[in-house]
Amino acid sequence: MRLAEHVPPDKPAVVLHPSGTVVTFADLDARANRIAHLLRGHGVGPGDTVAILIDNNPHVHAVMWAARRSGCYYTLINSGLTAAEVAYIVADCNARALFASASVRQVCAELPDHLPGGLPQLTVIAEAELDGWLRYPDCVAGQPVSPVDCGEEGDLLQYSSGSTGRPKGIRRPRGGRRPATGARGTTPVFELVGVTEDSVYLSPAPLYHTAPAMWTMCAQSVGATTVVMQRFDAEQALECIQRYRVTHAQFVPTMFVKMLRLPENTRRAYDLSSLRRVVHASAPCPPDIKREMIDWWGPIIDEYYSSSEGAGITFIRAEEWLTRPGSVGRPILGTPHILDEFGAELPPGEVGDIYFDGGYPFAYLNDEAKTRAARSPQGWVTVGDVGYLDEDGYLYLTDRRHHMIISGGVNIYPQEIENALLSHPLVVDAAVFGVPDEVMGQSVKAVVQLTDPLLAEGERADAMADELLTWLRARLARYKCPRSISFEDELPRTDAGKLNKQPLIAKYSAALR
Incomplete structure (x- = not known):
């Protein structure tokens, strides 16, 4: 089954900026299938993990789709990490395959020094030479473009940022779905902002983070074109919106600040009228900054609160936010609870630890103690954020507990x-x-x-x-x-x-x- 079957094969699935490189839906589909056959030929199959150490380039989506279609977990690794840091994740997730890009060739060359158990059984590097590694795309030249036969699609196995310690893998049970045309059911927010086949979605952040990876795949699954910035730059983001007539985008608050701090004549020089809805997440947005953005772009800037764990999700539209500034919305996945330090539930208006019940099931890979510590006696889950609920069930973030x-x-x-x-x-x-x-x-x-x-x-x-x-x-x-x-x-x-x-x-x- 082809990715977004109803979409013309020559329609751009990915456009890289500023290089202008285009990957069509037909190209993406064929590349993903060839890589899936490569995985199968090297004994990498359902339930195994594929590690991906690739920056924002033309190959990363093909590898993600290949792993998903093969029933594999795929672990995205920050391409700015050292060899020792990469090796920790590769070993911790027990990767059976590792795909890398030419930009991290030196890190790949140093990996054996930090992996006593040796490299994964399949190692592939794109457009570069490295002893013992297959060169992509040469290594898939003879592979078929037909789909592999796989009974259950794979899923993302993401690692936390590790800002308070070593990163931990966040593993969810595979959903039981057969590989098909999209990453359905991965983000309820996606449907709320109305991304459809005629949309152009801008992804300005590195794809090794959870939301950019998931949202770009969701965009491709419905037939939307994804514009991927190879590196974020405030003015270039405005250029992308104007050049590609971007309709939807996801930013983080620091990107808003950088765009707002551009000179006024620079900000006003670009036509941003194509934008329909924009979302932000990842970190709290200062209310004054969000007001400035709404004054500039209009009431189209929505917000959601979630985590890589998927413990729960809240959402608030710009129009709602203007009447409740600072809120991250009401739940669209799971039910939030505010608990005190003794585990007792707090009434509206009182600050405590944020827990959710009814979110996506997950466990921290190889760390049962951390998995248990994230759960209350009631079985509710926290990721360490602090906040409160108002009388109408709107959630407000105060900070993270360790801050x-x-x-x-x-x-x-x-x-x-x-x-x-x-x-x-x-x-x-x-x-x-x-x-x-x-x-x-x-x-x-x-x-x-x-x-x-x-x-x-x-x-x-x-x-x-x-x-x-x-x-x-x-x-x-x-x-x-x-x-x-x-x-x-x-x-x-x-x-x-x-x-x-x-x-x-x-x-x-x-x-x-």
């Missing part, structure tokens, strides 16, 4: 402070965290990235810090305001937009010793 600062016995949630900092027109990014304090236990520290790095030099840095503190004191209770503000040229965020505070905490805590 919370306890200063003088008072709980302080950094997200609120970060949101206030990001609303300042000279701030591009902000991180707030606790550092050791002999009297208070912890004190509040802020680190900021400015639109102009020169503002953070010499005496201007002191003046800028004072300006930001004044800005915060006009918006927050005094006890929430940072004791000090420092500046960095760039903050450590993942490509999915999640802030990794650990290097900053280590750096600024060490400075106090």
